[in-house]
Structures are given as structure tokens and as C-alpha cells.
Amino acid sequence: MGNQLIRFTQKLSKQQFYQAIISTLRILLPFEFIGIALHIIYETAFHENGIFEAIFDLRSNLPAFKPLGITLKITTMLIFLSIALSIAFLVADHFVSSSTRPTTRYLAGLTSLTIYFLLIAETSPSLNLLQISESSGNLLLPIIVGLIIGFCFTKLQAHSHTGFGNNWPTILTLFIFILLIGGLSLTVHQTQYYASFFYQQISTLLNIGAHPSFLKILLAVTLRNCAHFFGIISDFTNTIANQFPDQGANLAYVIAHHNLWKIPYPITFHSLYNSYGMLGGNGMLLALNATLLFKIKNKRMQFAARLSLGQTLFDQGGTLLFGIPVLFNPILLIPFLLAPLISMMLGYLFIMTKLVPPATYIIPHATPGILRAFLGTNGDWRALLLSLACLAISSAIYYPFINLINRAINEQGDVNHG
Known part of the structure; x- marks a missing residue:
């Protein structure tokens, strides 16, 4: 391949x-x-x-x-x-x-x-x-x-x-x-027919108003990241997530009982995607950024990775999108879509087996991604370790594709990547 x-x-x-x-x-x-x-x-x-x-x-x-x-x-x-x-x-x-x-x-x-x-x-x-x-x-x-x-x-x-x-x-x-x-x-x-039609179809698919299943959350995230990869910078998963009653119900339960383990909806967009599936922004770009710093040989890409490191910590990957570029890059499409899904699956496994409590608390706006699960669980160190594990696994997913970029540069020179 x-x-x-x-x-x-x-x-x-x-x-x-x-x-x-x-x-x-x-x-x-x-x-x-x-x-x-x-x-x-x-x-x-x-x-x-x-x-x-x-x-x-x-x-x-x-x-x-x-x-x-x-x-x-x-x-x-x-x-x-x-x-x-x-x-x-x-x-x-x-x-x-x-x-x-x-x-x-x-x-x-x-x-x-x-x-x-x-x-x-x-x-x-x-x-x-x-x-x-x-x-x-x-x-x-x-x-x-x-x-x-x-x-x-x-x-x-x-x-x-x-x-x-x-x-x-x-x-x-x-x-x-x-x-x-x-x-x-x-x-x-x-x-704006195309935008409203697209949103209506996604809303129907996810059954807005009812609690979404794990597979539907994965589907919504994949669609969002795919659109983002091709320059359609949208936030429709967050918009859709706000239409579900789960986050409000979870927060009300925590306020009343002070117990994260028995909330009514442990699997939500917030507990999976926001907490573990978008560290560095869509596509787990913090993992890509870290991998580029240690693996990429091209000086221009190294420079772009250094520029964007502080920004991806705050989930802003625009500099990487333009500088590598990630946008429209066939080699990076697979890990861009796969890394968030694997991270969310890992989060799902740990939450459902009661190894990590689901992130429920409201956290300050623009909190660095690596801290979202930690603060959302009221400072549970296991959530922080899981976030770091998701980051490491995502970096491992990106690693072979960065090798492919290095090979493509060596074979073709500065036509596209150099």
C-alpha cells in the first residue's frame, strides 16, 4: 500500500x-x-x-x-x-x-x-x-x-x-x-441548500434528540474529519452534540450525586471525541506534530512543525494544514481519519470497563487538549494517563506515513513535499 x-x-x-x-x-x-x-x-x-x-x-x-x-x-x-x-x-x-x-x-x-x-x-x-x-x-x-x-x-x-x-x-x-x-x-x-441538506442528512442519520450510539459518534467524527481534510472547516459535530440531552443530564446527575461512575450517559461526544479524539484538533494533529519533529527530514516541514507545536497544544492545527501541507495530502488521509477513531475506541474501552471515569465537568474554553479529560473528570490522573496513551498510539499511527513522505521526497524531490 x-x-x-x-x-x-x-x-x-x-x-x-x-x-x-x-x-x-x-x-x-x-x-x-x-x-x-x-x-x-x-x-x-x-x-x-x-x-x-x-x-x-x-x-x-x-x-x-x-x-x-x-x-x-x-x-x-x-x-x-x-x-x-x-x-x-x-x-x-x-x-x-x-x-x-x-x-x-x-x-x-x-x-x-x-x-x-x-x-x-x-x-x-x-x-x-x-x-x-x-x-x-x-x-x-x-x-x-x-x-x-x-x-x-x-x-x-x-x-x-x-x-x-x-x-x-x-x-x-x-x-x-x-x-x-x-x-x-x-x-x-x-x-445555502447544500449546507442545510448536508446537516439535515447527518441529523437524520444520528437521530437527533435521542442519545447517539458509539458507532454513530464514530461516523459523525469521521465525516467531520474527512470534510476538514478537504478544506471544509466545519463544526457540525459540536453543533449536533449540543442537540443531545446527554451532557446536561450527566452534569445534573454529577451535581446532585457527586459521582462520575454512575452518570446516565457515559458515552458522549464530550467523553470520547473532545476528551480523547481531537488532541491538537481534528485528526489528532498534536500527535502528527510530535512525530514530524522527531522523524521528518525535510527542513521546510521541520520548520512548520516547530512553528505549530505551541498552537496544536491548544487544538489549533491551521499552521500544519498549510505548512506540511496536511490539506489534500493523500499520504496523510488515512492516519488523519484513523488516529481519532482508535483514540476514541480506546476511550470507549476504558470507560465501559470502569478503568477511567467519563469526562463530565464543564471546563474552561480553549483548555489544551491534553488536559481536557483530566479536568473533565475533576482531576482524575487515570484520565490524564489515557490521554497520553492516545497521543502515543496516534503518533505510532502517523509514524509509518511520515516515513512514506520521507521516501516520496527522496524519490521525487521538491515537487510536492520538499
Whole structure:
């Protein structure tokens, strides 16, 4: 299987569209790092229930707490919005980078950026920054827009021997095509049908309102991580989890009886996924980060792993997604999906055999992942040991795939991974 993965990755890395995506992610790595860093500061120190705010009471002790928090939040949103807009521009620009006409390249990028901005702006007719910023979290959309526009410009240019400047039929065709694509995309995006349909199907599958089974929790997590791997940054498992009565019932029981072992619903999204299945974020990225630090040979990837280590401790893996990149990397898809499932299965086994109590207590916002189970069980050391075991096993799962990346780099050089 390893040889097949390497061959598939090598073939994929030679494709023009894939090179455009990877080049774009690498260029935007510094901006993603800065955005994630500011986001962590806001979530831990300025969020109403952030872990540092809860410990140090920063709301009372830090001068200008509220304006600082607002400024930090707006700055973070602007950075992430700028990254999404840049993706739309750069993917189209890189797609036509082989062109000998620089004007055409920039025209493709500007066209892609304009169409993408119209799409996300339509989600907020009043141009509310928060709503637009939330829409820009779906990184797959600007990538698709950039690829479509880049492809169209490439094909039109191939049939234009005199260039766009003096070829009015080509310009008119391009203009009409862009209007059609933009209008169709705007209509589809405005209805948000695909998003509501997807959520409805998942809700029906998991039987919202009833306690989910262990297998349904695994399925929901797999769907979420798969979407995340392809740039659809969504939080639908947490949204769905909030619709179940189990967490409230468990907390009410603990408050009344002070006993974690007999809560009515020991197996929940919180006791499995949040506690053991997302250390470092989706895909157990803390385990990947640690494995990269000790195993990867490529200097660029080592640098990205060092940059992101502190961030993955707070479950923010954006720097890894861009810097390795994890996004769209065929070699990393299997461990990205498998590591959380194995960790959750281990958590399920230990909880059901009464070796570890289920995490039930509410913990401060943005608590480092490795401490969630420990604090959620009111400081039970066995939960902390289980978290460390899940981290170690996940690192072992990633280990052979990091070896495959090293092999792919040695065989192919800096086409994709180097």
C-alpha cells in the first residue's frame, strides 16, 4: 500500500491544479500562523470563559480588557478573511502561471477573487464582518473558484493567438462566461441548500434528540474529519452534540450525586471525541506534530512543525494544514481519519470497563487538549494517563506515513513535499 500511495502522490503532484493549491498554501503559511496565534490569544485570554481569563480573572485585572478583546477579534477575522481571498486569487494565478502574458495571470486572479468575494458577501447583505468571516472559513470554496477561473482563462488563452488585448470576441466570450459562472455560483451559494441538506442528512442519520450510539459518534467524527481534510472547516459535530440531552443530564446527575461512575450517559461526544479524539484538533494533529519533529527530514516541514507545536497544544492545527501541507495530502488521509477513531475506541474501552471515569465537568474554553479529560473528570490522573496513551498510539499511527513522505521526497524531490 505504501508504494501505491507514493506513486499516486507523485502522479497527483504533477497535475497543474494540485501544484496551484500546494503553492498557494505554502505562500500563505506565515499569515495563517499569525492568524492562529492571535486567535489562540483571544480564545484563551479574552473569551468570556477562556482558560487564562478564568484562572487570572483578566476581565477585572487587565486594563482595557474589552477594547483589547474586540480589537484582537476583529484583527483575527480580517486576517482569516484575507487568507481566504488570497487563496482565490493565488490558486487562479498559479494555475495560469505557465502563461507568457503576466497581465492574463493577474486578470485571472482578480476575476477569481472578485467572484469569491461576491459569493461570501452574499451571505451577509449588510456586509457584517463576522458573518462574512465565518463564510470564509470554508477553504474549499475559494480553491474551487480559483481552479475554475484559472482553467477557463487557460483554455481561452490557448485559443487566442493574438492575446486578449486585440481579440474582442475572446474578451466578450470570457465576460459572458464569467457572468454565467458568477450568477450560477451566487444563486447556489445564496440558497445555502447544500449546507442545510448536508446537516439535515447527518441529523437524520444520528437521530437527533435521542442519545447517539458509539458507532454513530464514530461516523459523525469521521465525516467531520474527512470534510476538514478537504478544506471544509466545519463544526457540525459540536453543533449536533449540543442537540443531545446527554451532557446536561450527566452534569445534573454529577451535581446532585457527586459521582462520575454512575452518570446516565457515559458515552458522549464530550467523553470520547473532545476528551480523547481531537488532541491538537481534528485528526489528532498534536500527535502528527510530535512525530514530524522527531522523524521528518525535510527542513521546510521541520520548520512548520516547530512553528505549530505551541498552537496544536491548544487544538489549533491551521499552521500544519498549510505548512506540511496536511490539506489534500493523500499520504496523510488515512492516519488523519484513523488516529481519532482508535483514540476514541480506546476511550470507549476504558470507560465501559470502569478503568477511567467519563469526562463530565464543564471546563474552561480553549483548555489544551491534553488536559481536557483530566479536568473533565475533576482531576482524575487515570484520565490524564489515557490521554497520553492516545497521543502515543496516534503518533505510532502517523509514524509509518511520515516515513512514506520521507521516501516520496527522496524519490521525487521538491515537487510536492520538499
